[in-house]
Amino acid sequence: MARKSDKSYHSILKKDDLLIIDPEAIRPQRTIPFKLNTLIALGVFVFTLIIYMLTNAKSLSFWDSGEYITCSSILGIPHAPGNPFYIILGRFFCIMGGGIPHAMIVSFISSLLSALGVMFTYLMTVQLLTMVEKNKYLIISGGIIAAFLTAFSFTYWQNAIEAEVYGGLAFIINLIIWLTFVWVKKQKDFSHQTLLLLIVYIFFLGFCIHQTSLQIAPAILYIIFYPLIMKHIKTSSFWMKCGFYTLGLLIVYVIFNKIGQATNIPVLEKFVLGIAFFGILYYYLRDKISKRVWLLALGLIIIGFSPHIFLYIRSSIRPYINEGYPHNFNLFMDYILRRQYGDFSFLERRASLFSEQIGYHFLRYFSWQFMHVETVAQWFKAPVMLIQMISNLLVAFLGLMGFYFTFKKNKHTFRYIVSIFFMVSIAMIFVMNLSDKEVRDRDYFFVTAYNFWAVIMGIGVIGLIRSLDFLKARKAIQAFLLIILLSYPMVNMGSQYFIHDRTGELISLDYGLNIINSIEENAIIFTNGDNDTFPLWYAQAVKDPNSVEYVHPAKDVYPTENTKAIIKDAIEYKNQQGFGVRKDVTIANLSLLNTPWYIRQLRDKEGVEFSMDDKQIDQLRPFKLPTDSEVEINSPNNADNFTISLKEGLVLYVSNIAVIQIIKDNYGKRPIYFAVTCSETSGFDQHLRNEGMVDRLVPIEGKEQLDLDRTIKNLNEVYKYRGIFNDKLYKDENMVRLITNYGAAYMRLSEYYKKQKDFKSAETYFNKALTFIQDKSRFLGLKTVLLMESGKPDEAAKLIDEIIKNDPKNSQALIQYSYALLKQHRFDEAYKYLRIAAQISPDSKDLAALITQASVIYNMRKQGIEILVTMAPYSQEATQFITYLQDPDFNLDNQELE
Secondary structure, three states: OOOOOHHHHOOEEEEOOEEEEOHHHHOOOOOOOHHHHHHHHHHHHHHHHHHHHHHOOOOOOOOOHHHHHHHHHHOOEOOOOOOHHHHHHHHHHHHHOOOOOHHHHHHHHHHHHHHHHHHHHHHHHHHHHOOOOOOHHHHHHHHHHHHHHHHOOHHHHHHHOOOOOHHHHHHHHHHHHHHHHHHHHHOOOOOOHHHHHHHHHHHHHHHOOOHHHHHHHHHHHHHHHHHHHHHHOOHHHHHHHHHHHHHHHHHHHHHHHHHHHHHOOOOHHHHHHHHHHHHHHHHHHOOOOOHHHHHHHHHHHHHHHOOHHHHHHHHHHOOOOEOOOOOOHHHHHHHHOOHHHOOOOOOOOOOOOHHHHHHHHHHHHHOOOOOOHHHHHHHHOOOHHHHHHHHHHHHHHHHHHHHHHHHHHOHHHHHHHHHHHHHHOHHHHHHHOOOOOOOOOOHHHHHHHHHHHHHHHHHHHHHHHHOOOOOOOHHHHHHHHHHHHHHHHHHHHHHHHHHHOOOOOOHHHHHHHHHHOOOEOOOEEEEOOHHHOHHHHHHHHOOOOOOOOOOEOOOOOOOOHHHHHHHHHHHHHHHHHOOOOOOOOEEEEOOHHHOHHHHHHHHHHOOOOOOOOHHHHHOOOOEEOOOOEEEEEOOOOOOOOEEEEEOOOOEEOHHHHHHHHHHHHHEOOEOEEEEOOOOOOOOOHHHEEEOOOEEEEOOOOOOOEEOHHHHHHHHHHHOOOOOOOOOOOOOOHHHHHHHHHHHHHHHHHHHHHHHOOOHHHHHHHHHHHHOOOOOOHHHHHHHHHHHHHOOOHHHHHHHHHHHHHHOOOOHHHHHHHHHHHHHOOOHHHHHHHHHHHHHHOOOOHHHHHHHHHHHHHOOOHHHHHHHHHHHHHHOHHHHHHHHHHHOOOOOOOOOOOO
């Protein structure tokens, strides 16, 4: 319907504070022909999907991707709260996909849903723009800009090209917002309630993809209520009631939160809050919505939530991945409520300041979204900080212009976008309550906020164009500016393409394969977290054409008949579950070992002997050792027995107790390993022998033990390094960090040969190690030490000069080179470089300690004091060490330089 005049865009008259409005001002208009709008929306969808498919991961990625693919392939139960509809959808596509690898299928689902989310970004932006703009070409342009800014923003694109749930979340939320505006456009006196029922159903179906789909519910309710608010309620009365109800609901939440904690009734406060909120809705809508519709809504909520039944039923069958084991009511509720991660309330802040949660998390991630500044800086040979500033200003300006334009043209539209953006940003930050010590970046939690900011930016572009209406030659200028702004999403896409192109990325797959192929037949391996567990689960359960298998024959083990039988049963169980490699291996995740269900899973299904019954497992609790203790580890052959000592006061968590018990019950019967990523080994760190990416449990006690032959074989023959040396393949920080573990393995070989005085081999493996390490400057100083010890002082001197030239602040390299010079008794040169290092890092504790130690051992106290005096203003340790060196009676017990 066309508007009668511009005044109707935001015409509001007041009589006794009762709002009287043009009914057309609160609803989107039919400015663009339906067919044209549909064709453009489909074009946006197709183009976006093509780009996603060109950049899509063809195998698993790190973090949750491997778990989601595996669970979709075998119909498993992923980490809480389960995302059941996503897993069911993934399983359906896997069945229908024929011989297409399941990794490609599940990643395609993310791309498909994300592209649909982009399409609805376009459609909802158009809906909003029709309330403030008449020109259909400008409206279409704003919608396209919003859609493509969303599609190729950092986090949205990341979620679209790997097996993740956030593409589905974006699709659900954008669909709901669009449907809400369709209802607002069509409704008269709360008619078209079928659309409202559809929105209710999609909300709770979306909850089965990701629980934060409900984050926009208050904003959607506000928009749905808005016609009633404008028509029947005084403005002052409305906001007073809103404040009253909000305060009341908050009080209800706090009171029942305390009652729930006291009575051990989980999330009692949320159920009571939901009932109270429903009561308020029913009170105000009882005359607008019939009882039949209320009952239908309740039924649709149940149907929407029903995919969770899959978790309950499938878990009881005990699939290979069965996290949380939600097969009974108590475990099911714990699982849905994510209680294994702890009971967190948004009333108890997990960061020291809310401003830190906004700044460090939300705004820091925000700065990544709409331009990859490093790439653009390379294009224009400009400083990264300058490009970042320009990008931030542009993003902020267009967004603020969007708010201003809607406020000026139609305050109803302004209220709509403010309500939605508030719920997906500030409210989301408050409820997610992220700590300042998260194990990884959590930008994906705020992808909806960045998505909707792109919508506001698209509106802001049109606002900027319209701000030039006063110019005489406005049409030419506006057309030129529009072309420039239409190119912005494409510039963003171009800058982000390289870092999102997963073509040929097999690093994650190989990481899991290399760990699992490191170990001997029928081994148990303890893993640490997501990135050394999920790729192994994937390798065992999912058929991947890129997977390879290597089995080292077991040695020094003496399995009993019972051991052989339960291993055979475990292999048969896994063969029934999936089609991967190394079914003989048992993967034991240390984090999950804190939970009784997981210990039972390993005992009952994975072939792990564990001499505790269910009651004993359920009674496991952390405790502090009252005295020094010893744990005897006995092998069936009695020749390889050993004992570990645990100190008084040590806290043993459930996972530590489980690890000790697993080792006691299985040692000598099966090879036992820890992944090198495990920082916690439950007291067995002196009985580990490295074999590359894994450490084997051995009876011999010692530091830095190495199985030379096995390590060389693994590194040079067994491991695959596909993609690591491909400079055209982007590696993010997490990949770089994990790839460094290969470099560390080669470093261990280098150190071994250095101790054997085989400096040629030591240098060869050192150089090989550097190929896996991105920040080589950290290790170049160690190479100078190696060169000095191998009798190549000239090469070492040349290398240190290159280091100083290329990285003049690399004090660590100077310290290491000085150490090598001191060992060679080349004191003048050593102290020369120590002085340079002190100028660069006067607060370095390691440097002050080395100077002090060397000055005592080599009787260079005067020279040492001279350097320490320059460091004293910056280092308390340097001041203390000066007093030591000034004391002629001060000496060191160890007269060797460490």
